Amino acid sequence: MFRILVSDAISEEGLAPLLAAKDIEVVQKKVSEVADELDQFDALLVRSATKVTEELLEKMPKLKIIGRAGVGVDNIDVEAATKHGVVVINAPNGNTISTAEHTFAMMASLVRRIPQAHISVKSREWNRSAFVGVELFGKHLGIIGFGRIGSEVAKRARAFGMHVHVYDPFLTKARAEKIGVDACSLDELLAASDIITVHTPLTKETKGLLGPKNLAKTKKGVYLINCARGGIIDEQALIPFLENGHVAGVALDVFEQEPPGDHPLLSFDNVIVTPHLGASTVEAQLNVATQVAEEVLHFLEGKPVTSSINLPTLSKDVYEKIQAFYTLARKMGSLASQYMTEPVHEIAVTYCGSVADLETTFITRSLLAGFLKPRVASTVNEVNAAMIAKERGIAFSEKFSANGNDYNNSITLTVYGETQTFTIKGTHIAHYGDRIVHFNGFAIDFAPEGHLLYIQHLDKPGMIGKVGQILGDHQVNIATMQVGRQEAGGKAIMMLSLDKPLEEELLEKLEQVSDIDTVKKLEL
Numbered sequence: 001m002f003r004i005l006v007s008d009a010i011s012e013e014g015l016a017p018l019l020a021a022k023d024i025e026v027v028q029k030k031v032s033e034v035a036d037e038l039d040q041f042d043a044l045l046v047r048s049a050t051k052v053t054e055e056l057l058e059k060m061p062k063l064k065i066i067g068r069a070g071v072g073v074d075n076i077d078v079e080a081a082t083k084h085g086v087v088v089i090n091a092p093n094g095n096t097i098s099t100a101e102h103t104f105a106m107m108a109s110l111v112r113r114i115p116q117a118h119i120s121v122k123s124r125e126w127n128r129s130a131f132v133g134v135e136l137f138g139k140h141l142g143i144i145g146f147g148r149i150g151s152e153v154a155k156r157a158r159a160f161g162m163h164v165h166v167y168d169p170f171l172t173k174a175r176a177e178k179i180g181v182d183a184c185s186l187d188e189l190l191a192a193s194d195i196i197t198v199h200t201p202l203t204k205e206t207k208g209l210l211g212p213k214n215l216a217k218t219k220k221g222v223y224l225i226n227c228a229r230g231g232i233i234d235e236q237a238l239i240p241f242l243e244n245g246h247v248a249g250v251a252l253d254v255f256e257q258e259p260p261g262d263h264p265l266l267s268f269d270n271v272i273v274t275p276h277l278g279a280s281t282v283e284a285q286l287n288v289a290t291q292v293a294e295e296v297l298h299f300l301e302g303k304p305v306t307s308s309i310n311l312p313t314l315s316k317d318v319y320e321k322i323q324a325f326y327t328l329a330r331k332m333g334s335l336a337s338q339y340m341t342e343p344v345h346e347i348a349v350t351y352c353g354s355v356a357d358l359e360t361t362f363i364t365r366s367l368l369a370g371f372l373k374p375r376v377a378s379t380v381n382e383v384n385a386a387m388i389a390k391e392r393g394i395a396f397s398e399k400f401s402a403n404g405n406d407y408n409n410s411i412t413l414t415v416y417g418e419t420q421t422f423t424i425k426g427t428h429i430a431h432y433g434d435r436i437v438h439f440n441g442f443a444i445d446f447a448p449e450g451h452l453l454y455i456q457h458l459d460k461p462g463m464i465g466k467v468g469q470i471l472g473d474h475q476v477n478i479a480t481m482q483v484g485r486q487e488a489g490g491k492a493i494m495m496l497s498l499d500k501p502l503e504e505e506l507l508e509k510l511e512q513v514s515d516i517d518t519v520k521k522l523e524l
C-alpha cells in the first residue's frame with residue numbers, strides 16, 4: 001500500500017488516476033495536519049504553498065517522489081531531495097497557456113489602467129480623462145526568458161501588432177527567426193522596449209536581473225511585468241524609478257515574499273497586482289494535476305517518469321531497452337562492493353556491443369547505487385548515487401566499445417581500491433538472463449542472484465569435496481556450483497549458490513581449510 005500526501009489545493013478531477021488506483025491511499029491534508037504521520041508517506045504532491053525543506057524531508061524517510069503540480073520548483077529543496085534519493089517531478093507545460101494569457105491580461109490592464117478605472121467607477125466616480133492609456137499596437141515588447149511561456153507571450157504580442165525583442169542566452173538565432181522575433185542582447189532589449197516582461201526561472205543569475213543598474217538602462221516611461229517569480233525584478237530597486245516617473249507602471253503576479261504583506265510597492269497607484277494567479281485557471285489546474293498524478297502513478301508502478309528534475313528522463317521505449325542492463329549493472333555494483341571491503345577511489349565502467357548504443361547514464365547510476373548500497377546507511381538509489389559517490393571521493397567514468405568481446409553485449413566494471421583492483425564482467429542474454437562471465441581475473445559463468453559463496457583456492461584435487469563436506473555437515477544445500485581457474489595447478493575459484501545465507505561461523509571454518517585463500521559471502 002502506497003500513501004500519498006497532497007498538501008496543497010490540487011484539482012480533484014486531475015487526481016482521479018491516483019484516487020482510483022488500487023493499493024494507493026491519497027490523504028489531502030496540510031503538512032501541519034499530519035505531523036505525526038509524516039514518516040508513512042511514499043509520495044508528496046504540492047503546488048507552491050508547501051515548502052519542501054531538508055527538515056521536512058528528514059521527517060519523511062519513506063518518501064520516494066515529490067510531484068509539483070506546476071512549473072517552478074523553487075519551493076522544493078531539490079538538492080536535499082536528491083541527497084535523500086527522492087525523485088522530484090513537475091508538470092512543465094500544463095499551465096503555459098494560462099500564464100501567457102495572464103501576462104497578456106496584466107499587460108492590457110497596465111497600459112489601459114483598467115484596475116484603477118474599475119476601482120474609480122465602483123467608487124461611484126466617472127472620470128474618463130484620468131484613465132487615458134496607450135495602445136499595444138506598434139509598441140516594442142521585450143521578453144526576457146524565451147521558454148514555454150515567453151514564446152506563447154510572443155505569439156500573442158505579434159497578433160497585437162507589437163515588435164518583439166527577446167533576450168535568452170539559450171535561444172538560437174534560427175529559432176528566433178522562425179518565430180519572427182528579434183533575438184538581442186539584454187542591453188539592446190532594455191534600450192528598445194516600451195514594455196518588458198520576464199519569463200525566466202528564479203536562479204542565481206536571474207535574481208535581481210532587473211535591478212538598479214539595468215533599470216537605469218530602460219526607456220523613460222517603460223512598463224514592467226513579472227508573472228514569473230518574485231525577485232527577478234528587484235522590488236526595492238523599483239521604488240525610486242516609480243517615484244521619479246522613469247517607470248510608468250508595473251504589473252506583478254509574484255513577489256519576493258508571498259503574500260507580500262504591507263509592501264511599499266502596494267501604495268503606488270501605477271503598480272497593479274494579482275496574488276500569484278498565472279496558473280489559476282480551471283484548465284491549467286486540471287492539466288498540471290493530471291500530469292503529476294499520472295507521473296506519480298507510473299513511478300509507483302515502477303515505470304519511467306518523463307518530467308523529472310533530478311533524474312535523466314526516459315521514454316517508455318528507451319526504458320524497456322535498458323531495463324535488463326539496469327538490473328544487471330545494479331547486481332554487478334553490489335557484488336563488487338561486497339567483494340572489495342576496502343576504501344575505493346575510482347569506478348570505471350565499459351559498455352561493449354549492443355549496450356554501448358543505449359542510454360547508459362541510467363545504467364551507470366544503477367551500478368553506482370548497487371555499489372554504494374552496502375556501504376551507505378541512508379537511502380541510495382539512481383537519484384542520489386552520483387552525488388553520494390562524489391561526496392565520498394569516488395570518481396567514475398564510462399567507456400564504450402562497439403565490440404562485445406565474444407558477447408552480444410557486456411558490461412565490465414573495474415573498481416580501484418586502496419590496495420587492490422577488482423574487475424567483474426557481466427552480460428545479459430535474452431530469454432536466459434544475467435550471467436557474470438568474468439570475476440576477479442577468472443573466466444567463469446554464473447547467475448548473479450541469491451546467496452552466493454565465493455571461494456578462491458589452489459587448483460588441486462579434493463578441494464570441492466572439502467567444501468561440500470563442511471557445507472553438508474551444516475545442512476547447507478548447494479543449488480549450483482561453477483568453477484574457474486587461471487591455469488592447471490594455479491589459482492582457482494568456486495562460485496556456489498546456496499539455498500540459505502551462510503552463517504559467520506561456517507565462513508570461518510572454510511577459511512581454515514588449507515589451500516583456501518579467500519572466502520566471501522555475497523548476497524543479492
Ligand SMILES: NC(=O)C1=CN([C@@H]2O[C@H](COP(=O)(O)OP(=O)(O)OC[C@H]3O[C@@H](n4cnc5c(N)ncnc54)[C@H](O)[C@@H]3O)[C@@H](O)[C@H]2O)C=CC1
Pocket residue numbers: 070071072073092095096099144145146147148149150167168169170171199200201202203205206227228229253254276277278279280
Ligand atoms: N505566475 C505563475 O503562476 C506561473 C509562473 N511560472 C514561472 O514562469 C517562469 C517561466 O516558465 P516556463 O516558460 O515554463 O519555463 P521554461 O523553462 O520553458 O523557460 C524559461 C526560459 O528562461 C531562460 N533563461 C534561463 N536563465 C536565463 C537568464 N539568465 N536570462 C534570460 N533567460 C534565461 C531559459 O533559457 C528558458 O528558455 C518560471 O519561473 C515559472 O516558475 C510558471 C507557471 C505559472
Ligand SMILES: O=C(O)CCC(=O)C(=O)O
Pocket residue numbers: 047048069070071072073095276278279280
Ligand atoms: O501552483 C500555482 O498556482 C503556481 C504556479 C507556478 O507558479 C508555477 O507553475 O511555476
